[in-house]
Amino acid sequence: MKEMFKLEIDESSQYDSPNRTPIMRKTENPLLTVADVKPSREDFVVDGIFNCGATKYGEEYILLCRVAESVKCNRDGFVAFPVIVEHKGKSKFEVVVLEKSNHPEYDFSDSRTITKGSDAYRNVVYLTSFSHLRVARSKDGIHFNVDEKPLIMPDPVSECWGMEDPRITCIDRTYYINYTAVSPDGAATALITTNDFKSFERKGLIFLPENKDVAIFPEKINGKFWAFNRPVPRSIGNPDIWLSESEDMVHWGRHRHFYSISDMGWENGRIGGGAPPFRTERGWVKIYHAADKNSRYCLGAFLLDINDPMKIIAKSKTPLIEPEMGYETEGFFGNVVFTCGCIFENDIIKIYYGAADDKICRADITIDDLYRHLSII
């Protein structure tokens, strides 16, 4: 289906087991946990800090983190959760309190969502937690301080249920930040830009619902911007990865199907964009996530032709990282490693990843080890 390129495999690989990737988790993991985050309001409780975009701003390491909060509610038979509403032209947090017995039509059995309807047309009517974006800063890339306040107040229409899973792409000193904008109308993708991580410009929704896992390339290819994205169609098709083009980062088209879930056990459930790709001497490297049918999330990698990212040179046959450590297997939602950003410097890929949907960790791999890990597909 896709044109293949020959990848030169180093036969003198020092690793006895080619399936055992020399990934180096930081001994300081987890780098950030809920204990490091101040809630947005006194009546809120932080459920997790995870799934962060990553970049360098000057000499500083910046993580733009997803922070999920819920509302303390100790009354039996009641559930409370935050939403964003418009108040005098501005956004403000508000708490919705539902008495369960008043809503026999709702299903409260999932701790993350409140749903309605049968299996065939089950609709999410509320989320039980609200995610916003928070900046964390570091000088060494390991020890981070989390800002006291959210980076930006969510839009009261398109983000009234939250902002999730930010990715950062820096082009010509402008930082393009895309993230999942959640509302009762669906999970879409929004774009903002900044030059200083203080002031921001909103660029609107760049992908319609349902579309998450958008990862933008850090330079133009053949005169166009390119982005991975992962639409979720309802009647025909699967949650697959697509590639789209743009001339201005705001308007996207020429969409093409890129990669499906595979028969390999670790990626036969869902697959999605992961971190923005970065340039290497052998092609674009893209770290992505994949889940099996039990929602166990692993990370893998693609190596793509430098002039045409639709051409896959090689990819992971086995997971690059899979949930193994206690901080990855246990948490708000266990058995998850999920990345929104990595930093490639000095031939080392520094992968920042969310662990079990409530912590931020880091694992490193040298670029040569990554090449050895990849298989020609």
Place this chain on the structure above:
Amino acid sequence: MKEMFKLEIDESSQYDSPNRTPIMRKTENPLLTVADVKPSREDFVVDGIFNCGATKYGEEYILLCRVAESVKCNRDGFVAFPVIVEHKGKSKFEVVVLEKSNHPEYDFSDSRTITKGSDAYRNVVYLTSFSHLRVARSKDGIHFNVDEKPLIMPDPVSECWGMEDPRITCIDRTYYINYTAVSPDGAATALITTNDFKSFERKGLIFLPENKDVAIFPEKINGKFWAFNRPVPRSIGNPDIWLSESEDMVHWGRHRHFYSISDMGWENGRIGGGAPPFRTERGWVKIYHAADKNSRYCLGAFLLDINDPMKIIAKSKTPLIEPEMGYETEGFFGNVVFTCGCIFENDIIKIYYGAADDKICRADITIDDLYRHLSII
């Protein structure tokens, strides 16, 4: 939510019942049926000609029709259907034959689709008919001749399951034709352009799956092209109408939610874009379709602010057209009126519409009668 404008209602309306719209169905209806269409191949059978885009090309009326075909298959226990495959660099029709007993995992009970999986994750694995686009031409807008061959061969990747529901928008003598491109990867929206209805230029997929019912405005508004579209998210949200902007018709962004299904019985199931809007002295008029929970499809209309189509001035409270005539209630899929195009000339809106998913009909209404039909919402 939306800013409202006051619509001047003509109190001297001549109609006793304001709910009874003076819609004029043509006595020649249906204008086109399967008997008017030559199959693409001898072993194909035409199931329907319906859901057509409509435009004027010089003095000629052009309908770009959806023609659905299936394969004659008289063997018990077998089902046969057409798909498009790539052959020596070109597209060609091919027939897939399935022996039902070899596929116990498939559900063959729906005459339109073959599905797999449980209700929660039911996936369409094949369509039982294949739709392509066919031109019909007329001098009077009533008597049409259907071309003998498809207008354009479907793309073997993004359209291997068919091309459906075309809409035509003419801007500066270029005809922009968008349609639903169906493949196992989903139902997306593709764009082609023509200046002569002979040669065409492909512009790729302009909306990712699942997104149908795209209707493009016939002129720029505030320097941008605008289009209605109808994404279908899986986990959160409904099949609602959105508005998107573009600078070049190929790349689309700044997506905004426009209108949801309502509590009114005739539009509480699905709602979608219908025909491209047209300019009137009171604002943009857009004919749309809506279905109730029993999939009974009616047509309604919006009146929108001429400088900001997000502002709804008025809309149908009752259906503009609903399935009443035998040719609308009976057919391949009964109780459907569905439009992809209308022509506004001499103060008359000529609505071409698909009836019961197998015929093309026309109904007219004067613009003044339409204004009287609309209600301030």
